[in-house]
Amino acid sequence: MREILAAVLMLLGSALALIASIGVIRMPDMFSRMQASSKAGTLGVALVAAGAAVFFHAVPVTSRALLIIVFFLLTAPVAAHIIARSAYLMRVPMWEGTLMDEWRGRLTAEETGEKPGSPGSDLAS
Amino acid sequence: MTALPLAVLSPFALSALAPWAHARLKHHAGWLLAVLPAILTAFFGSLMPLAASGAPASFRTPWVASAGVMFSFHADGLALLFAVLISGIGTFILIYAGGYLKGHPQQGRMFVFLLLFMGSMLGVVLSDNLITLFVFWELTSLTSYLLIGFNHEQERSRRAALQALVVTGTGGLAMLAGFLLLGTAAGSMELSEIVEKGDQIRSAALYLPVLILVLMGAFTKSAQFPFHHWLPNAMEAPTPVSAYLHSATMVKAGVFLLARLTPALGGTPEWEASLTVFGAATMLAGGALALVKTDLKQLLAYSTVASLGFMVMLLGIGSPYAVKGCLVFLTAHALYKGALFMVAGAVDHETGTRDASALSGLRTGMPFTAFAAVLAGLAMAGLGPWLSFIGKELALEAVLGGGNLWLTAVTVLTSASFVTVAGVTGLRIFSGPPSAAPKKAHEAPLSMWIGPVWLAIKGALLGLMAGKAAAFLAPAVSSVLGRPEQMKLALWHGVNAALGLSALSIALGAAAYIGWDRVRSAGRLGDTILKWGPDRLYDLSLDALSALARGQTRVVQSGYLRYYLLAVILTVMTLAGHALYSRGEPPVMVSTVPVTAYGAAVALMIVASAIAAVLLDTRLGAIAALGGAGGGVALVYVMYGAPDLAMTQFLVETLTIILFVLIIFKLPRFARLSRPWSRVRDGLISIAAGGMMAYLALVALHVDLHPPISSYFAENSVPAGFGRNVVNVILVDFRALDTLGEISVLGLAGLGAYALLKLRLSGRKAV
Amino acid sequence: MENLLALVIGVLYAAGIYMMLRRSLVKLIIGLALLSNAANLLIFTSGGLVPARPPLIARGESALAAPFADPLPQALILTAIVISFGVMAFALVLFYRAAEEAGADDLDRLTSTDT
Amino acid sequence: MTLTEGTAANAAAISLLVLAVSMLLAFVRVVLGPTLPDRVIALDLLTSCAAGFMVAYSVRSGNPVFMDVAIVVALVAFLATVGFARYVAKRAEQDR
Amino acid sequence: MFAWNMVLALAWAALHGEFSLTSLSVGFAVGYLLLALLVRGGLVGESPYTARFSRAAGFIAFFLWELVLANIRIAYDVLTPRHHMQPGIVAIPLDAKTDAEITLLANFITLTPGTLSLDVSEDRRLLYIHAMYIENGDPDGLRTDVKNGFERRLLETLR
Amino acid sequence: MSDLILSTATRFLMPLFLTFAVFLLLRGHNEPGGGFIAGLVAAAGFALYSLAYSPGRMLQLLRVGPRTLIGWGLLLAAVSGLPALAAGTPFLTALWAKLHIPGLVNLKVGTPLIFDVGVFLTVVGVVLTVVVALQEEED
Amino acid sequence: MSVLTVIPVLIPLCCAVASLLARRSIRLQRKLAVAGTAALLFAAIGLMTAVLHHGVLCTQSGSWPAPFGITLVADILSSVMVMLTGLMGLAVAIYSLASMDEARERSGYYPLLHMLLAGVNGAFLTGDLFNLYVWFEVMLIASFVLLALGGERAQMEGAIKYVTLNLMASALFLAGVGILYGMAGTLNMADLSLKLRDTGHHGLITCVAMLFLTAFGVKAALFPVFCWLPASYHTPPVAVSAIFAGLLTKVGVYSLLRVFTLIFTQDIPYTHTIILWAAGLTMVTGVLGAFAQNEFRRILSFHSISQIGYMVMGLGLFSPMALAGSVYFLVHHSVVKTNLFLISGVAEKLGGSFELKKLGGLYSSSPVVAGLFFVVAMSLAGMPPLAGFVGKFILARAGLEAGQWVIVGVALAVGMVTLMSMTKIWGEAFWKGSPGTALPQPPSRKVLVTLLVPVAFLAALTVLTGIGAAPLIHVALRAAEQMLDNSQYIAAVLGEGMR
Structure with missing residues (x-):
């Protein structure tokens, strides 16, 4: 039983990770890719860790698994946030289907260096 | 006999005091310093009876015994003859130098060098060990370099000094090789033993190489054609130097060496042929060129070249007559040539010119000098009842005895040339009406005329007291011939062919003297030839060497780092590949650890990352790819049981990325800089190199010559190291020294990076 | 698996060497990093591969049980990783300073000190 | 064979493969870019997957020691991302 | 402060794998030392802490649910060939005041469906988020969702 | 880069990093870990702080200059080998003592552990030296 | 007794750490620099005496028995090299007092210097192949920093080449160690020697030997992988150039000597012929390179290469006499080349430049400096009775005994060209009249004396080891015997008691 639970958790977790990576490949712009990776990736690893905890069924392993999960839950969103923020400030191009941008409007021209018609700068450094 | 090495070393010791003496006494120091060589002359003279009795003084102590080098001296007749000449003439040279360089700021150094040279020269002639001899031999080259370049601010002096050093030094090195072979062939490094083993050496397989190499040394030192050119050029030196080194002593070192080795190497057709041919060629070249020069010192220098050729030729003939002739002539030559050089120097010093065609009538202004000059000139011409006359007679006798017509002709012509030169230097400039020299001629100071006068008189006296001379020279002749030899010298041998030839040569010489101006204009041709002579060759070869050096350096040291890297890579590939190819490589076996799907995927990721790092044209992309490769490697560590490694790898990888990111901001972007073909070339090379490393890894994996020592760690880690993580126990205990070094590296790297960022001496960006 | 890892090692070496042969300083240093990874992996592989048996002695045991990495x-x-990290850190700073002094990343501009 | 057997171990082997493939896919995005933030998030995902890989490998090998490595990875991957983000932000400031 | 120290002690014990008095007290001591160090360095100020475990538990349950939902939705979008999303950047007014509140909120928003925190405005009154699914192009609905769902629950838990 | 979320998160993460580092250091003799890894983790923590706040703030927090840390680390590591010399055994020979405080600690303490601490300090010092220098360079 | 093998590493290490901790007080660091290097020299002399009297000494660091722990071994070769380190260290430390600028002193010059010495000594004394790698790296990183310290443009350019090529060599070295461990399962050199002894013509071992040859060849600056040396040696401050010239390449040569006498002796006709070829080509290319140069220190750098050829030639000939020649040459060249670099610094201080064109008149203005240079330069050129001659003589003799005519011819000819380029410096910098450009402020008397004390000391040494060559040659011969018959070494390392 425990074996099966562990197996399911791990398979589920790795499947999520796979989905995250497919999302990272498939999604059209950086922000939506990030949506995929930051959620599915984190949960995927967390599930795998949980599977390991179940499998070993011992306090040290469980605490380690918990630690992994906590670390990921703590760091992944922060990482996603800072990347997204920097990318936005860097004016990474957004998908053409994007509906609105309430931030750009509130940034002063000086802050963004808005130049009429300037495309996203080349980030391929 | 410890006095012998002390005698040789005493000039060295004195040279250390010379600057002090000069500082106290100024130019008078010459007189004081000359006391030593005077004493030495007496000392060496006093050893002569020992040598004559066949039990010469000798001294031997190990120097570098393990390499067969002894510090040994052997004062036989030949050595003493030279030693007496060196110290005797040296006495007057020191005195002369005191007057000649009066007031010169570097006169003290001249004394130092002269004394050093004297000691070296004494060492050359007295050494018994081949290597000791070579040491002193090279020291004479070195000191002569310093002496020739004494007027060091002039380009020409420096060139002449270097030329002398290069020519004699090259010969010296050849000679060293020859000596080593000779030592092997003879089974001893001691000359006194080598000369006993002549037959053994002459029949050895190494004989010819030994002969060639030793002759190289002797010929270059003694300015034999075609190495003669350095000697006339060396006349850039101050006159005391020319008089001492380039007439009386150093140039005779080669002759000395040949004489010394005659019992060991002489007597074979090779020996005879090479010595007579080179000697004769030198005589001709020197004699002819001497006629066309007007500079007094050049004149004398070329005639010295011819004289040296003469001596070499006589040694080549090797008959008792020839040897006697050689040594008598050598002694006479040392005396009169030294005197004539000093005369030339005095004239130059007092009148400001050495141009023989512009000088005349100096006898009234410089009577003592003129006296010496006439005496010495007569000796050179072989006219008076002097020692040189005896020498010439003996030599002619020997040449006639050899029966070689060519040699006879050459000898006569050269003698004629001597007559002419003697006339110009000893007579022409002193006779006739006084010329308009740059300076009004005055008699030189005592220090400058006492030498030539003494030497000239000595030459004359020795001729007149031929018996004494014979007694003096006999031991030397015995040394050269390798057996005791009776020696009788007489001025008058009766009318014979030799006398006839002598007269012929004098007549020819006198004719040339009378028509000197015409001879010179005819000799212009010789000058043009000279332009393409060995001197020119020397320049050309230096230029060629220079060009070769520059060209090679441009290729090898191109400045492009990637070529250097290519050199390293290609070297290791060639060496390792050839080793595998020629030494038989072990076969590659198949894997023993099964491939897992995820393992393969990880491997694929590393490969993909590496390729991506190469192909990506953005810096951070490449760095990210590098991170991917590093992560993949970490996963390999995980899969094969190395958690510590995996952690370290990840941490290091991440920190490296952080550092990159912090710094990349300041680095320029990638640009495609290299050309396509170089990319292809580099690509092929890197693939080959990678393939080789992969192959090596595989082969090494399956060659297990011995089981690893790790089981020890596995067993002792807990009981003796008190740790269950074996890797860590290795790091902090079993192999803590590695770790100590490693953190030192780390610490230094940190400090270095810090210092590099904070210390900017170029001032580009002050912090 | 060894064959596969040997291939990986080969590729890492090849990539590292190729990168080092470029004219760019940044590529040079990336090449160096790849090279040190390759060398480490080479040592690891030629020392022998043992899956999943880290050299950690279990609590209470006194020695490692037979198959162990x-x-x-x-x-x-x-040790080598840490050393190459240190060296890399220094080299990075050095290259940065060199690029700053020379005003370029191009190695071909850094030829003045030879000959 | 030193690897463990059983349902969970087999599942772990499968998840290992799946995670490795995820890593490869994420790596494709690292290569493709096109912008630096794209690469960074892909790399971030890649390291997450690597952490997962280690955890799964612990199960596969029956040795929980590799989970410690995963903790380190989890902690440190964040640092790399922050570093990159910092760079991107600097670039953004500079471009402004 | 004490609580954070306790957490460190627990983490220590967890890492050691044995929840004994010894490991806990050693962990506490280590944690105390580190924290003392950090406080002197000015890193950690005093942070208000009152145990509200029940509310916290409720919040965690809610959050986990949201997390699962988020993943399903993302998975759906990733795995189906068409993009269903209607993305945009929306500003959300903040009631949260302290750094910790804002940070936690932002993190939870990032971890939940279709939203990703981008930045907090200078005056800390607005949180910009990137949202994947702005229904009908109306950001106000989203704003209400976030404010009533997450922020309220979070603040209740924390305060 | 001043970022509210990052800096707040860092405040929470830093203690975790450091705790984990000390943990790795102390148990490194028995489980994966040790001076290097611990040092790198600790340095990563400080580096994170430095990135989130500023190098100056980080140095304030560290209080000892990173270069001094290098010096002390090397000193500790080198000196840990010296007692062995005094005891007449070869350099770096481990000396162990049982540290036993009832109910609290039951450890073997030896010079290799001191050595490991030296390694730890050096690693922290080096990484921070470089990171700080580079960051200051950027500004 | 065996503690002596550790002391030469510990002293500089501790001095480095102490200087590091005392980084605010330059005065203290200076005192420590002189005192530390003097102590090192003293310890080296002690070690030397002990080794000469008691045979090979070793310490099993950590008390772990030989093939398992790291053994520090001092045979005669090692102790000679350690002695050299002490000498060069002391000379350069004293010289640095007067020549190093304060900015560099503040930036950690002294700790780096000590650390360099520690690394060099570690490399000389270790009996473990991987430990050798570690000490190599200590030495390298210290030299990297010393080379780049100051950050002038030329330094940067030189450093990049130096760093890159040496790292490449290190990577090769590391790979070689790894493969060797994979095959023989041990790292202790004595153990390796035993375990590889009977393998015969094993392609893989020869191949690994070639990896080591290349790796050490780069460090020793052998043809064709020497390019880093001329690119970098002339760029740092003089004291740094001097210590580099004296010690760094020597470590490469030492390693070659060690490895190719102890470990890779299975296939001597093959490996050592290659070494001999490399030696000959190194001599020629080096000396030609020098001939093309017109800058004081560049000439010296290129000559370093050609002289390395001589040292390696002895290894290639592989006879007692030849190896003794190598050892002797190592000593001679360290002393002389260090000194020449030091003199180049004095010349620069007096004449304002390293460019021969811009120098001149030093013979008249500074006869003492000129005299010292002449003696030392002639020693380099192999003029008797100075040390250079003795070294060349022994090698030539060994070469002739081995029937290797070509290499002897090359060696002698190269000596001639060396002489020519020494006279070039002499002619241009000393004999030639002053070029009339503005001269720098001449250094104060105190500074000049401090600069000249080590120079004179080393010059006296080269004269002494030339005229009084016998003791040193005796030692060199004993060292060579130990190298050729390594049973003593192996017994000392492996035969000692277990823990």
Whole structure:
């Protein structure tokens, strides 16, 4: 039983990770890719860790698994946030289907260096 | 006999005091310093009876015994003859130098060098060990370099000094090789033993190489054609130097060496042929060129070249007559040539010119000098009842005895040339009406005329007291011939062919003297030839060497780092590949650890990352790819049981990325800089190199010559190291020294990076 | 698996060497990093591969049970990794300063000190 | 064979493969870019997957020691991302 | 402060794998030392802490649910060939005041469906988020969702 | 880069990093870990702080200059080998003592552990030296 | 007794750490620099005496028995090299007092210097192949920093080449160690020697030997992988150039000597012929390179290469006499080349430049400096009775005994060209009249004396080891015997008691 639970958790977790990576490949712009990776990736690893905890069924392993999960839950969103923020400030191009941008409007021209018609700068450094 | 090495070393010791003496006494120091060589002359003279009795003084102590080098001296007749000449003439040279360089700021150094040279020269002639001899031999080259370049601010002096050093030094090195072979062939490094083993050496397989190499040394030192050119050029030196080194002593070192080795190497057709041919060629070249020069010192220098050729030729003939002739002539030559050089120097010093065609009538202004000059000139011409006359007679006798017509002709012509030169230097400039020299001629100071006068008189006296001379020279002749030899010298041998030839040569010489101006204009041709002579060759070869050096350096040291890297890579590939190819490589076996799907995927990721790092044209992309490769490697560590490694790898990888990111901001972007073909070339090379490393890894994996020592760690880690993580126990205990070094590296790297960022001496960006 | 890892090592070496042969300083240093990874992996592989048996002695035991990953190459590699990290950090700063002094990333501009 | 057997171990082997493939896919995005933030998030995902890989490998090998490595990875991957983000932000400031 | 120290002690014990008095007290001591160090360095100020475990538990349950939902939705979008999303950047007014509140909120928003925190405005009154699914192009609905769902629950838990 | 979320998160993460580092250091003799890894983790923590706040703030927090840390680390590591010399055994020979405080600690303490601490300090010092220098360079 | 083998590493290490901790007080660091190097020299002399009297000494660091722990071994070769380190260290430390600028002193010059010495000594004394790598790296990183310290443009350019090529060599070295461990399962050199002894013509071992040859060849600056040396040696401050010239390449040569006498002796006709070829080509290319140069220190750098050829030639000939020649040459060249670099610094201080064109008149203005240079330069050129001659003589003799005519011819000819380029410096910098450009402020008397004390000391040494060559040659011969018959070494390392 425990074996099966562990197996399911791990398979589920790795499947999520796979989905995250497919999302990272498939999604059209950086922000939506990030949506995929930051959620599915984190949960995927967390599930795998949980599977390991179940499998070993011992306090040290469980605490380690918990630690992994906590670390990921703590760091992944922060990482996603800072990347997204920097990318936005860097004016990474957004998908053409994007509906609105309430931030750009509130940034002063000086802050963004808005130049009429300037495309996203080349980030391929 | 410890006095012998002390005698040789005493000039060295004195040279250390010379600057002090000069500082106290100024130019008078010459007189004081000359006391030593005077004493030495007496000392060496006093050893002569020992040598004559066949039990010469000798001294031997190990120097570098393990390499067969002894510090040994052997004062036989030949050595003493030279030693007496060196110290005797040296006495007057020191005195002369005191007057000649009066007031010169570097006169003290001249004394130092002269004394050093004297000691070296004494060492050359007295050494018994081949290597000791070579040491002193090279020291004479070195000191002569310093002496020739004494007027060091002039380009020409420096060139002449270097030329002398290069020519004699090259010969010296050849000679060293020859000596080593000779030592092997003879089974001893001691000359006194080598000369006993002549037959053994002459029949050895190494004989010819030994002969060639030793002759190289002797010929270059003694300015034999075609190495003669350095000697006339060396006349850039101050006159005391020319008089001492380039007439009386150093140039005779080669002759000395040949004489010394005659019992060991002489007597074979090779020996005879090479010595007579080179000697004769030198005589001709020197004699002819001497006629066309007007500079007094050049004149004398070329005639010295011819004289040296003469001596070499006589040694080549090797008959008792020839040897006697050689040594008598050598002694006479040392005396009169030294005197004539000093005369030339005095004239130059007092009148400001050495141009023989512009000088005349100096006898009234410089009577003592003129006296010496006439005496010495007569000796050179072989006219008076002097020692040189005896020498010439003996030599002619020997040449006639050899029966070689060519040699006879050459000898006569050269003698004629001597007559002419003697006339110009000893007579022409002193006779006739006084010329308009740059300076009004005055008699030189005592220090400058006492030498030539003494030497000239000595030459004359020795001729007149031929018996004494014979007694003096006999031991030397015995040394050269390798057996005791009776020696009788007489001025008058009766009318014979030799006398006839002598007269012929004098007549020819006198004719040339009378028509000197015409001879010179005819000799212009010789000058043009000279332009393409060995001197020119020397320049050309230096230029060629220079060009070769520059060209090679441009290729090898191109400045492009990637070529250097290519050199390293290609070297290791060639060496390792050839080793595998020629030494038989072990076969590659198949894997023993099964491939897992995820393992393969990880491997694929590393490969993909590496390729991506190469192909990506953005810096951070490449760095990210590098991170991917590093992560993949970490996963390999995980899969094969190395958690510590995996952690370290990840941490290091991440920190490296952080550092990159912090710094990349300041680095320029990638640009495609290299050309396509170089990319292809580099690509092929890197693939080959990678393939080789992969192959090596595989082969090494399956060659297990011995089981690893790790089981020890596995067993002792807990009981003796008190740790269950074996890797860590290795790091902090079993192999803590590695770790100590490693953190030192780390610490230094940190400090270095810090210092590099904070210390900017170029001032580009002050912090 | 060894064959596969040998291939990986080969590729890492090839990539590292190729990168080092470029004219760009940044590529040079990336090449160096790849090269040190390759060397480490080479040591690891030629020391022998043992899956999943880290050289850790279980609590209460006194020695490692027979199949275990050789700890010595691991210790060596760990040392080598740290050394190459230190060297890399220094080299990075050095290259940055060099690019700053020369005003370019191009190695071909850095030829003045030879000959 | 030193690897463990059983349902969970087999599942772990499968998840190992799946995670490795995820890593490869994420790596494709690292290569493709096109912008630096794209690469960074892909790399971030890649390291997450690597952490997962280690956890799964612990199960596969029956040795929980590799989970410690995963903790380190989890902690440190964040640092790399922050570093990159910092760079991107600097670039953004500079471009402004 | 004490609580954070306790957490460190627990983490220590967890890492050691044995929840004994010894490991806990050693962990506490280590944690105390580190924290003392950090406080002197000015890193950690005093942070208000009152145990509200029940509310916290409720919040965690809610959050986990949201997390699962988020993943399903993302998975759906990733795995189906068409993009269903209607993305945009929306500003959300903040009631949260302290750094910790804002940070936690932002993190939870990032971890939940279709939203990703981008930045907090200078005056800390607005949180910009990137949202994947702005229904009908109306950001106000989203704003209400976030404010009533997450922020309220979070603040209740924390305060 | 001043970022509210990052800096707040860092405040929470830093203690975790450091705790984990000390943990790795102390148990490194028995489980994966040790001076290097611990040092790198600790340095990563400080580096994170430095990135999130500023190098100056980080140095304030560290209080000892990173270069001094290098010096002390090297000193500790080198000196840990010296007692062995005094005891007449070869350099770096481990000396162990049982540290036993009832109910609290039951450890073997030896010079290799001191050595490991030296390694730890050096690693922290080096990484921070470089990171700080580079960051200051950027500004 | 065996503690003596550790002391030469510990002293500089501790001095480095102490200087590091005392980084605010330059005065203290200076005192420590002189005192530390003097102590090192003293310890080296002690070690030397002990080794000469008691045979090979070793310490099993950590008390772990030989093939398992790291053994520090001092045979005669090692102790000679350690002695050299002490000498060069002391000379350069004293010289640095007067020549190093304060900015560099503040930036950690002294700790780096000590650390360099520690690394060099570690490399000389270790009996473990991987440990050798570690000490190599200590030495390298210290030299990297010393080379780049100051950050002038030329330094940067030189450093990049130096760093890159040496790292490449290190990577090769590391790979070689790894493969060797994979095959023989041990790292202790004595143990390796035993375990590889009977393998015969094993392609893989020869191949690994070639990896080591290349790796050490780069460090020793052998043809064709020497390019880093001329690119970098002339760029740092003089004291740094001097210590580099004296010690760094020597470590490469030492390693070659060690490895190719102890470990890779299975296939001597093959490996050592290659070494001999490399030696000959190194001599020629080096000396030609020098001939093309017109800058004081560049000439010296290129000559370093050609002289390395001589040292390696002895290894290639592989006879007692030849190896003794190598050892002797190592000593001679360290002393002389260090000194020449030091003199180049004095010349620069007096004449304002390293460019021969811009120098001149030093013979008249500074006869003492000129005299010292002449003696030392002639020693380099192999003029008797100075040390250079003795070294060349022994090698030539060994070469002739081995029937290797070509290499002897090359060696002698190269000596001639060396002489020519020494006279070039002499002619241009000393004999030639002053070029009339503005001269720098001449250094104060105190500074000049401090600069000249080590120079004179080393010059006296080269004269002494030339005229009084016998003791040193005796030692060199004993060292060579130990190298050729390594049973003593192996017994000392492996035969000692277990823990």
